[in-house]
């Protein structure tokens with residue numbers, strides 16, 4: 001069985017201004033810098049892995065937005081890797097890109113944890129890899145069927161699509177990016193670009209197709225590779 005690939009980053013920062021990564025013998029956790037106990041596990045084990053009509057079904061809005069013809073999906077805004085690991089468990093070959101080195105180190109450790117869990121190892125091995133860098137400059141050297149984007153949403157929203165703790169971590173660590181430039185770079189390299197938005201949030205540009213879900217919707221943009 002192929003080993004799970006790790007995030008490639010130039011250094012190994014495990015302390016940020018607001019968070020630190022604490023390494024235990026059998027697990028890794030993200031801790032608020034002021035906290036004395038209770039970190040957030042760096043792990044994909046919490047992923048809802050129900051098949052059939054469950055979370056991993058390709059009949060869900062996310063699966064329909066990505067499309068059954070796709071093989072390779074680039075998640076160009078990997079964050080904590082929840083969506084990338086979900087897409088990989090749904091059967092796509094996923095390459096995640098994260099520009100924040102601290103988050104890229106966290107992704108690396110979540111992959112390390114997946115290798116300790118037989119079920120996740122079976123689902124993710126050879127299916128998921130992460131790279132640290134700016135997707136806008138990396139995408140022109142890559143090719144994919146689909147580029148998936150989940151840009152940081154800075155407006156008001158009724159409910160976050162991520163569980164509370166991971167959403168707080170991302171809000172604290174991440175600066176808003178240039179979504180338009182990233183969308184243009186993605187459209188150049190893929191047959192379609194799927195952008196996750198809060199169901200009540202504005203689109204970053206007029207989409208070609210929309211797949212509505214309960215908390216989020218997926219806006220689809222046709223790309224240059226048809």
Ligand SMILES: C[S@@+](CC[C@H](N)C(=O)[O-])C[C@H]1O[C@@H](n2cnc3c(N)ncnc32)[C@H](O)[C@@H]1O
Nearest residue numbers: 077078079080081082083098099134135150177
């Ligand atoms: C809302 S978070 C994504 C959350 C992710 N979907 C998950 O499941 O954890 C957006 C992430 O995209 C990253 N990002 C934004 N612009 C980027 C770019 N041009 N290249 C790489 N990463 C980028 C941010 O650093 C942030 O971690």
